[in-house]
Amino acid sequence: MDTILEMRGITKSFPGVKALDDVNLRVRRGEIHALVGENGAGKSTLMKVLSGVYPHGSYEGEILFNGAEQRFNGIADSEREGVIIIHQELALVPLLSIAENIFLGNEIAPKGVVNWPETFARTEALLKKVGLREKPTTLVDALGVGKQQLVEIAKALSKEVKLLILDEPTASLQENDSQALLDLLMEFREQGITSILISHKLNEISRVADSITVLRDGATVSTLDCHAETISEDRIILDMVGRDMAHRYPERVPQIGETLFELENWNVYHQDHAERHLIRDVNLRVARGEVVGIAGLMGSGRTELAMSVFGRSYGQNISGTARLNGTEVDLSTIDRAVDAGLAYVTEDRKSLGLVLEESIARNITLANLPGVSARGVIDDTAERRVAEDYRQKINIRTPNIFQQVVNLSGGNQQKVVLAKWLFAEPDVLILDEPTRGIDVGAKYEIYSIINQLAAEGKGVIMISSEMPELLGMCDRIYVMNEGAFAGELAASEASQEKIMSMIVSA
Structure with a gap:
């Protein structure tokens, strides 16, 4: 040839x-x-x-x-x-x-x-x-x-x-x-x-x-x-x-505590077509230290559910109850959702997760400006200190924190999105396709960050189209189909075959 x-x-x-x-x-x-x-x-x-x-x-x-x-x-x-x-x-x-x-x-x-x-x-x-x-x-x-x-x-x-x-x-x-x-x-x-x-x-x-x-x-x-x-x-x-990766997923011994976050009878109608009932009677719970997965085919409603919970950034005629630590919380706007302790890492990092033409430092502090401000004025020194801290902590590969985010690789862009929400110090982190378009080495680093969050007692909700990823990372998996939960599986009993069977038979 x-x-x-x-x-x-x-x-x-x-x-x-x-x-x-x-x-x-x-x-x-x-x-x-x-x-x-x-x-x-x-x-x-x-x-x-x-x-x-x-x-x-x-x-x-x-x-x-x-x-x-x-x-x-x-x-x-x-x-x-x-x-x-x-x-x-x-x-x-x-x-x-x-x-x-x-x-x-x-x-x-x-x-x-x-x-x-x-x-x-x-x-x-x-x-x-x-x-x-x-x-x-x-x-x-x-x-x-x-x-x-x-x-x-x-x-x-x-x-x-x-x-x-x-x-x-x-x-x-x-x-x-x-x-x-x-x-x-x-x-x-x-x-x-x-x-x-x-x-x-x-x-x-x-x-x-x-x-x-x-x-x-x-x-x-x-x-x-x-x-x-x-x-x-x-x-x-x-x-x-350049190294052997015997395990694709970092090992973790779950230490699951009391229920941290709950959704009860959550219903959402389509953003543009009010007659379309998109999310139907969803009940969800995540405990402290738990990684909960949501599996489903594209179009099953996973992203729409996540966005509707995060400040009603998707949908209309949204109803249902959300509780954090047993107390009902107001998630009616993004500001209120963030104040309540929620964070959402979108699947579309370039359009919805980052300001591409801005620096790494500006992007990292964007969701928590009060954390680097005094009397409403941003403290540049504090901002640089925070950004540099997260650059080292989660290994963002870049010459400096002043680099424009648009010039970073996909994996490093995703780390900047994660850093932005970690600095906001949420109790519940919703991750929507957190490793899409990312290589195996960067995936392992992001998995390690997720495990660290769980070890700190945070609640993690993970949406992924890659079933091996859900099986390798999650303690419990909800299976979603056509806007409703078709079932729930503990990690010990879950398999790709069981998940697909739930989707098909729903």
């Missing part, structure tokens, strides 16, 4: 940080090549170098594609050669149709006027290739995340893709959509299309990859041939983090 891509000696620096240090990558034609590593290892930076986001001259080293040296000065240059990248944050315009999105910037307009019949016909053919049955005129806003991902792939196919780069394509997808996307990649492989897959989900890598390149701290650690030998997940983890 011949080589379609070779990147030699790629070195890329930012002020104060060497993101890539003499990285080498070789991809064979027609294979699925996985690129793995911890957050901050340099995976996305390397792909931005390849696709021209970081233009030639801003890095050292050389890129050979189809045997010829390439000096891409922008995405348009790489796309002309058939190198197409699909970023984790999808680049679609919600209020345009599927057809308009697919050919945006690449319109079929031979005389300056869009040929709509031809546009729609080609769109239908592309949608058929990726397994979508929607009409070309359907607005992208009306599609779920899984289908939007397929529209992005159809867009790539419209540009005669030779090398398809997918950055965390399944991070926001439920299991069925993830499997369908991986099946599609394998179909493309049969058609001779080469793919580079960046993913933290090692089970997906093991399933589809022909080769695996591991990056650590901006350098190439290893390239593994999946057909020459059996590559275990433990082997990949060892190369990624």
Whole structure:
């Protein structure tokens, strides 16, 4: 099998940080090549170098594609050669149709006027290739995340893709959509299309990859041939983090106390459609020192429940009783929920959890400004002291606390969100997909923080789409389906099969 891509000696620096240090990558034609590593290892930076986001001259080293040296000065240059990248944050315009999105910037307009019949016909053919049955005129806003991902792939196919780069394509997808996307990649492989897959989900890598390149701290650690030998997940983890991780989840001896937080007959109606009864008669309790999980498929109502509890930030006509330490509490606004002792780590850290253009220090103190203020004026020295304390305490990897959060890796951004709420000193912490899009090493660190919170007598409610994570971390698991709790399992009796059985039979 011949080589379609070779990147030699790629070195890329930012002020104060060497993101890539003499990285080498070789991809064979027609294979699925996985690129793995911890957050901050340099995976996305390397792909931005390849696709021209970081233009030639801003890095050292050389890129050979189809045997010829390439000096891409922008995405348009790489796309002309058939190198197409699909970023984790999808680049679609919600209020345009599927057809308009697919050919945006690449319109079929031979005389300056869009040929709509031809546009729609080609769109239908592309949608058929990726397994979508929607009409070309359907607005992208009306599609779920899984289908939007397929529209992005159809867009790539419209540009005669030779090398398809997918950055965390399944991070926001439920299991069925993830499997369908991986099946599609394998179909493309049969058609001779080469793919580079960046993913933290090692089970997906093991399933589809022909080769695996591991990056650590901006350098190439290893390239593994999946057909020459059996590559275990433990082997990949060892190369990624530089140490053996015999246990994915830190050990904890639960010390569960009295009931700390309760919901009784909690009901929520849809944010925009008052007739839709979204959350139905939910009863929930969490004790001091307990980690309680909420399992369920995407759309089961887990996030809507969490947001409705946290200051009614989602839903309308909300009813039911919330108690903290046996006393009814007012959770009618976010301020009141925080004052009552609740914190909520959102699943969407970039849009709802952080102010990306602000510094680490400003983000960490945001939920507890009185803690760094005197007479309504922020004490900059106190703010820096608090931020530096949390940087060290939870190992936020950054040169300094003045770094803009937008420049951090996903795992370190998530640690900043956690630090923000830890500084608010809550009694109950609601974690919504706390490790989504985060590598195995950073996950372990966040799990350790969760265990520490439980050891301090806090109550933790953990929502996750990864059942092994719930089974590995939680003392008790509620199973949610269609807005209601279908059952409850103690950790000692829980299994993926039992959880799925509860969901299906509810």
